[in-house]
Amino acid sequence: MMDTERASGSVNSAEILLIEHSGMVGNIIVSTARQLGLPHLRLVNNARSARHFLAHQAFVGLIAALDDEEEALELIGNLRKGDYKSAKNTPVAITTAQCSADLANRIKVLGLHRILIKPFKIRDLVTTIETLTDQP
Amino acid sequence: MRQLLILDTPPEERFDRIAAFAADEFDVPIAVVSLVDSERTWFKSHCGLDVCEAPRDISFCGHAIMSDEPFIIPDATLDARFADNPHVALEPHVRFYAGACLKLPGGQNVGTLCLFDFKPREMDRVALAILGTLRDLVVEQLLLKTAQP
Numbered sequence: 001m002m003d004t005e006r007a008s009g010s011v012n013s014a015e016i017l018l019i020e021h022s023g024m025v026g027n028i029i030v031s032t033a034r035q036l037g038l039p040h041l042r043l044v045n046n047a048r049s050a051r052h053f054l055a056h057q058a059f060v061g062l063i064a065a066l067d068d069e070e071e072a073l074e075l076i077g078n079l080r081k082g083d084y085k086s087a088k089n090t091p092v093a094i095t096t097a098q099c100s101a102d103l104a105n106r107i108k109v110l111g112l113h114r115i116l117i118k119p120f121k122i123r124d125l126v127t128t129i130e131t132l133t134d135q136p
Numbered sequence: 137m138r139q140l141l142i143l144d145t146p147p148e149e150r151f152d153r154i155a156a157f158a159a160d161e162f163d164v165p166i167a168v169v170s171l172v173d174s175e176r177t178w179f180k181s182h183c184g185l186d187v188c189e190a191p192r193d194i195s196f197c198g199h200a201i202m203s204d205e206p207f208i209i210p211d212a213t214l215d216a217r218f219a220d221n222p223h224v225a226l227e228p229h230v231r232f233y234a235g236a237c238l239k240l241p242g243g244q245n246v247g248t249l250c251l252f253d254f255k256p257r258e259m260d261r262v263a264l265a266i267l268g269t270l271r272d273l274v275v276e277q278l279l280l281k282t283a284q285p
Contacts, residue, residue, distance in 0.1 A: 004189075024153070024273075027273075028266070028269050028270065028273070031269040031272060032262075032265045032266050032268075032269045035265040035268055036261065036262065036265045049265075058204065085280075119160070120159055122161055122266050123161070123262055123263070123266065126262055126265075126266075
C-alpha cells in the first residue's frame with residue numbers, strides 16, 4: 001500500500017477508529033491514549049457501528065477487533081476498495097483471539113499493519129496506535 | 137472515607153476485575169485496591185495476596201496517599217524509608233511498589249490502586265498512564281457505590 005491516495009472526506013482531527021467489544025478494555029485504551037496525548041480514538045463496540053462512522057468521517061487509522069470476524073473483514077475490505085471517506089491506504093491493525101491459517105490467508109490481501117493476539121497488553125495497543133500514526 | 141461505607145465489605149467482582157487486569161497488564165504478582173484507615177490499610181481487592189489488611193505504620197499505601205502523584209518505589213531495599221520495613225526485610229520481601237491515589241471529588245486521597253513485585257522495576261510514562269487509567273476506574277466504582285441509596 002504505497003499509494004498516497006487521499007479520500008474525499010476530510011480528516012477534521014487525527015482520529016483513529018477503534019472497534020473493541022469489551023467496554024472495559026475499550027475505555028482503558030481510550031483513556032490511556034488520551035493521557036499520553038495520542039490521537040483521539042473513536043470507540044465503537046462492533047463492526048456495524050464502525051461502518052456508520054466510516055461512512056460519515058475520515059479516520060487516520062483503524063484498529064478492529066475480529067470478534068465478529070466476517071463483518072469486520074468485510075468492513076476492512078470495503079475500506080481498501082475506497083467505499084468510505086477514509087483513504088484506501090488507511091493503516092489498519094486487528095485484534096483477534098487466534099490467527100488460524102485460514103484467517104492468515106484472508107487477511108494477507110488486506111494490507112494490515114499489525115495483528116495483536118488477545119489477550120493483548122494495553123501497552124502493545126498503545127504501541128500499535130503510535131505505529132499507525134507514524135505511517136509515512 | 138467512612139462515608140463510602142466500603143470498609144470491611146465483602147470482595148466485589150467489579151474491583152477484583154480491575155485488580156486482576158492490573159496484575160496481568162503489568163505482570164506483577166500482586167495488585168491491590170487499598171483504603172487507608174486511621175490505623176490500618178484495608179484491601180478491598182487483593183489479587184495475589186492472602187491477607188486483607190496491614191498496619192498503617194508499615195504500609196506503603198499510607199505513604200502513597202500523602203501526595204497526588206503516583207508513588208513509585210523501584211527498589212525498596214535501596215530506599216531508606218522502606219529498607220527495614222517488615223514486608224521488605226522479611227517475607228514476602230517486597231522490592232517494588234507503585235501506587236496511584238484514589239482521590240475523591242472532595243480532594244481526599246482515601247487509598248490506592250497499587251502494584252507489588254518481588255524484584256526491582258521501573259515505571260515509564262506508558263505504564264504510569266495505564267496505572268492512572270485503572271485507578272480512575274476504581275474511583276468511578278467507589279463513587280457508584282456511594283451514589284446508591
